Ligand SMILES: Nc1ncnc2c1ncn2[C@@H]1O[C@H](COP(=O)(O)OP(=O)(O)O)[C@@H](O)[C@H]1O
């Protein structure tokens with residue numbers, strides 16, 4: 001089991017009170033899975049993603065990543081886990097504007113302590129698999145959105161992570177670029193990378209092998225709405241378009 | 242390490258204007274310190290050169306009674322002070338730092354010296370055959386003393402140029418006779434110091450030691466000394482040290498030797514002692530005086546460095562805020578705190594280090610300009626340049642520390658969320 005969550009809750013302080021953003025989330029992801037998580041804005045998707053990605057720590061519940069309980073791990077260990085085990089793709093790319101494509105992609109390898117020459121070589125390879133061999137020395141502001149996201153995916157996979165986490169990877173892209181990104185994800189999954197992806201769009205989510213829905217911090221597996229009783233404010237939610 | 246430095250350099254050069262303005266305080270501070278230190282060093286070298294004479298590493302070891310040089314003429318022959326014997330010269334030459342030694346008898350303000358009807362009051366020395374070599378005298382006219390002069394106790398004399406000036410003007414003195422203590426002496430030569438010895442006069446003490454040599458000097462072979470003065474007078478010693486830096490040690494070694502071997506314990510209780518007239522020490526005292534005034538200026542320049550450091554801290558804090566996304570991203574993909582800390586510390590140190598180097602260059606330029614237009618001495622000090630560069634890097638590390646810690650402690654989620 002790569003990801004195993006049991007009754008995960010996450011509270012954020014709001015003034016003097018606490019707001020529970022995630023409620024008793026249970027999630028199991030096997031190696032090779034390809035999971036899409038859908039949900040309206042503010043439902044806790046990013047919060048969940050941050051917990052899975054070891055960027056944040058749960059308020060209660062148990063979480064094992066690749067069998068390891070990281071509850072009491074220090075910031076150094078967490079950094080190591082993110083560096084070795086995980087790859088991140090963000091909605092707005094987060095490329096460093098001063099670095100060219102190769103240097104952006106090579107960054108995680110630098111923190112992994114890979115020698116400079118090898119870093120460059122592996123970054124070039126990763127960019128090639130993204131179809132960017134003729135854009136290697138371009139800076140982010142010389143690239144289109146779709147190209148930027150492909151550089152970001154190259155950066156996420158250059159360290160050969162077990163788990164790729166993508167938070168609305170196509171959210172900032174037109175549909176043509178978006179489907180190009182999805183083709184890449186399909187291929188990566190076929191080659192063995194486990195993927196957890198957050199998205200708004202049904203068409204994107206449909207590319208995954210499995211879809212889960214989150215609403216008001218509650219994760220469910222079916223397409224149906226989560227039970228109304230458990231939404232405290234009783235707000236009526238639209239089904240996802 | 243090398244990589245993070247080149248990365249930091251890249252950062253500095255991509256914000257040229259901002260980097261330069263940030264460095265300005267450091268540049269000004271370091272430049273003023275280098276200028277001041279060059280001034281101090283220049284003055285010190287001038288003092289040393291003036292007082293010691295270029296390349297003439299001679300220390301005189303003189304007989305003192307209490308704190309005054311002992312004057313035979315007024316006080317008579319001292320009791321319990323043994324004259325040196327020729328054989329002791331070799332022993333003295335073997336002492337640490339000693340290159341050569343000479344013994345000589347001397348009289349300051351000696352009287353009863355005449356050329357025809359003109360009286361002369363000045364110095365008379367009874368010298369051995371190494372005196373001229375040790376003291377850098379050269380024979381300008383006539384000849385030096387020969388072995389026969391010494392062996393046959395000939396009544397011959399050599400004058401220095403000043404004495405010639407006083408008694409003969411432009412006339413050639415060689416072959417003329419002078420009278421010393423009613424004994425006729427024949428002038429066989431004229432000697433002059435080869436190095437240009439022009440002492441700086443900074444105190445009454447200096448004035449007297451300068452004035453002493455001013456009237457001019459007569460040199461007799463020491464074999465002729467008993468003809469006019471006493472045969473059992475103790476001598477003074479002039480020591481040529483191996484190098485300028487050996488002067489103090491060589492002088493002290495000789496003075497110690499003399500005190501131990503030539504002065505009886507009763508005489509020593511009466512306050513008789515040999516002291517080395519160490520110009521190097523004198524130079525150091527004068528140098529300290531001039532440095533201490535300038536040291537206060539350095540403190541003022543240090544304030545500029547402090548202000549510069551605070552400017553660096555300010556800009557680094559701004560830079561951390563501007564780059565929260567970058568920091569968040571770096572942490573998300575696996576940068577440990579230490580890496581972020583090092584990155585920002587390196588940037589600060591590279592910034593101030595470059596500032597320091599520019600400051601050093603500006604300081605060198607400034608001191609060259611000042612010494613050219615105001616005709617004051619200046620000398621570039623390599624240790625000061627090294628220290629200034631290291632110190633400015635240190636400023637970067639100190640003032641960059643708070644911003645770097647702040648960056649390293651950023652929470653990656655917060656950093657990525659922030660707009
Ligand atoms: N650091 C935080 N402090 C307080 N509230 C937060 C914080 N992060 C997220 N939230 C709140 O948690 C809820 C879920 O946020 P998020 O996980 O970003 O939703 P989504 O990604 O599904 O749009 C939102 O109501 C948001 O305001």
Ligand SMILES: [Mg+2]
Pocket residue numbers: 045046
């Ligand atoms: Mg979100």
